[in-house]
Amino acid sequence: MRFVSIISVLPLLLIAACSLAPEAPSINWAIAVHGGAGTMSRDAPAAQLKAYEDAMTRALVLGKGMLADGASALDVCEAVMRSMEDNPMFNAGKGAVFNEQGKHELDASIMDGSTMRCGAVAGVRTVKHPISLARKVMADTRHVLLSGDGAEKFADVAGVERVENSYFDTEKRRRSLQRLLRERKRTGSLVPSDQSMDYGTVGCVVRDRDGRLAAATTTGGMTGKKWGRIGDSPIIGAGNYADEYAAVSCTGTGEEFIRHSIARSVTARMAHGGETLQQACSAVIHDVLKQGDGGLIAVDRDGNIATPFNSSGMYRAMADSRGRFEVAIFPIER
Amino acid sequence: MRFVSIISVLPLLLIAACSLAPEAPSINWAIAVHGGAGTMSRDAPAAQLKAYEDAMTRALVLGKGMLADGASALDVCEAVMRSMEDNPMFNAGKGAVFNEQGKHELDASIMDGSTMRCGAVAGVRTVKHPISLARKVMADTRHVLLSGDGAEKFADVAGVERVENSYFDTEKRRRSLQRLLRERKRTGSLVPSDQSMDYGTVGCVVRDRDGRLAAATTTGGMTGKKWGRIGDSPIIGAGNYADEYAAVSCTGTGEEFIRHSIARSVTARMAHGGETLQQACSAVIHDVLKQGDGGLIAVDRDGNIATPFNSSGMYRAMADSRGRFEVAIFPIER
Numbered sequence: 001m002r003f004v005s006i007i008s009v010l011p012l013l014l015i016a017a018c019s020l021a022p023e024a025p026s027i028n029w030a031i032a033v034h035g036g037a038g039t040m041s042r043d044a045p046a047a048q049l050k051a052y053e054d055a056m057t058r059a060l061v062l063g064k065g066m067l068a069d070g071a072s073a074l075d076v077c078e079a080v081m082r083s084m085e086d087n088p089m090f091n092a093g094k095g096a097v098f099n100e101q102g103k104h105e106l107d108a109s110i111m112d113g114s115t116m117r118c119g120a121v122a123g124v125r126t127v128k129h130p131i132s133l134a135r136k137v138m139a140d141t142r143h144v145l146l147s148g149d150g151a152e153k154f155a156d157v158a159g160v161e162r163v164e165n166s167y168f169d170t171e172k173r174r175r176s177l178q179r180l181l182r183e184r185k186r187t188g189s190l191v192p193s194d195q196s197m198d199y200g201t202v203g204c205v206v207r208d209r210d211g212r213l214a215a216a217t218t219t220g221g222m223t224g225k226k227w228g229r230i231g232d233s234p235i236i237g238a239g240n241y242a243d244e245y246a247a248v249s250c251t252g253t254g255e256e257f258i259r260h261s262i263a264r265s266v267t268a269r270m271a272h273g274g275e276t277l278q279q280a281c282s283a284v285i286h287d288v289l290k291q292g293d294g295g296l297i298a299v300d301r302d303g304n305i306a307t308p309f310n311s312s313g314m315y316r317a318m319a320d321s322r323g324r325f326e327v328a329i330f331p332i333e334r
Numbered sequence: 335m336r337f338v339s340i341i342s343v344l345p346l347l348l349i350a351a352c353s354l355a356p357e358a359p360s361i362n363w364a365i366a367v368h369g370g371a372g373t374m375s376r377d378a379p380a381a382q383l384k385a386y387e388d389a390m391t392r393a394l395v396l397g398k399g400m401l402a403d404g405a406s407a408l409d410v411c412e413a414v415m416r417s418m419e420d421n422p423m424f425n426a427g428k429g430a431v432f433n434e435q436g437k438h439e440l441d442a443s444i445m446d447g448s449t450m451r452c453g454a455v456a457g458v459r460t461v462k463h464p465i466s467l468a469r470k471v472m473a474d475t476r477h478v479l480l481s482g483d484g485a486e487k488f489a490d491v492a493g494v495e496r497v498e499n500s501y502f503d504t505e506k507r508r509r510s511l512q513r514l515l516r517e518r519k520r521t522g523s524l525v526p527s528d529q530s531m532d533y534g535t536v537g538c539v540v541r542d543r544d545g546r547l548a549a550a551t552t553t554g555g556m557t558g559k560k561w562g563r564i565g566d567s568p569i570i571g572a573g574n575y576a577d578e579y580a581a582v583s584c585t586g587t588g589e590e591f592i593r594h595s596i597a598r599s600v601t602a603r604m605a606h607g608g609e610t611l612q613q614a615c616s617a618v619i620h621d622v623l624k625q626g627d628g629g630l631i632a633v634d635r636d637g638n639i640a641t642p643f644n645s646s647g648m649y650r651a652m653a654d655s656r657g658r659f660e661v662a663i664f665p666i667e668r
Contacts, residue, residue: 145565
């Protein structure tokens, strides 16, 4: 009898032994944030680079604290985006670039990978926090994408704060527009030679402690844009996406991200091609897109983080429940 | 020597024999067209069903003739869409549904799978042929998506014909709006109980004799829409997509097609999951989407055609260079 009972508990003993092995604990939560990709230079003034690192750190600390307190992926994404929309250093909310008419038109989107619900707004001019309006579109309507004046009417219905368009003004961005318009006049080219004018789309991707994934992105678009141009940020599947495999937020030359459905391609490669998060992200950034197009941040359901880019730099920061905490601008040699 | 030379030509003889076998000739060109999916009834007046079949037939004959003459996939897509935009039976161009304010706002997109170039317009009110404006966005700008007033300014630059918004009016669509507004007032619900009011998004997918794939889609959106709502038709990857694997045009509840990046998912499943066109199309319509969401038309690089839908019907027509010519509305038992 005693012999039999030892045999019968052997599998349990084996399982117990395995769980005692010194493996790394699984990741409880993970977060990544970006503040735009582009042709940053290591020769930029140290104080300027430091200011961006500090801004990325503050956004990350906010999200990390909420996640440690058990906040949902969606709440963390919205809160981090709001804080970055308020920061004039970034091209989103206060500090957004000017369009050709000297106005601001903002785009944003948010997606909850655990429910596949999503919301987005394009071309809004008077909404202080576009990401919150995108979330209201997701939560309060049966729609995904609202645009222009109509989206602002919905902001009133939804109780989302509106401001004068001039609230978004900053001197730095105004000088960028003036430089671009002079260049357009001189060369006739619509394409700015200095892409640094557009830096600063912001994004956040999160895996919360309940395993839910969410992604959010906000942008002011391109300096001097016209004709109601909409980029990839408010396009679900292009600049932003979340499902059960991964949450993805992109930044760069929006048209290229739309053309190749970049955010959705990451999760499709994982779902249908069996690729890991790192493989899928690396493929879309380095094989599908062209050098200089931009980058993305992504997190998968296991809390792995990827932040590939093919531009000279990308403002980015990432943290997880195992103590990872990194802030970077340029490629890191490992 | 003679013996050796017979051995050496044997492989060539085998290849010649194989090519003489009575196999079906490969498909030179193929085309599919849709005129919307929804809750059509087999009990509808026979004359009404016949009118839609005739309209689909005319669109198909136009495209088929151009393809037999060697036209490019892109030219065929644009020409077929223009003819359907002119037909008041469809919810695109003349005959488009009314928004809540009693106006028309049109969306369209076009994509060339052989170059990955694409163009789209959203919320245009005065452009007679939205598909031609989308093509101009693709050909003449570095952008993918233009919207609203800005897109109309670009129409003037690009030389695309503009009309009064009332040009798109039809009595049938006006009655639909009035019915919807009465129902909204009575029930408080924003969701129409009769989805038939929105039928008629149009789309075309083509494989031309040079193997190039292209897709195009135009819609007036949803009856009574408000807040600048944009559906899936102008969203590259959602309602329309073309690459080297397939060309896809969708119709149905736009938000669901955006949420799951349906058009892009078809080609992603083929590229990364090794699925056939039929498998990929069937999976997204029957496994990913919900019953009643709608359908799609697709063609792959071998000229295979798929036209799955999960609604009660979808106006559709398809032809290829091997003599296939089919027009249908309801599911076909094979």
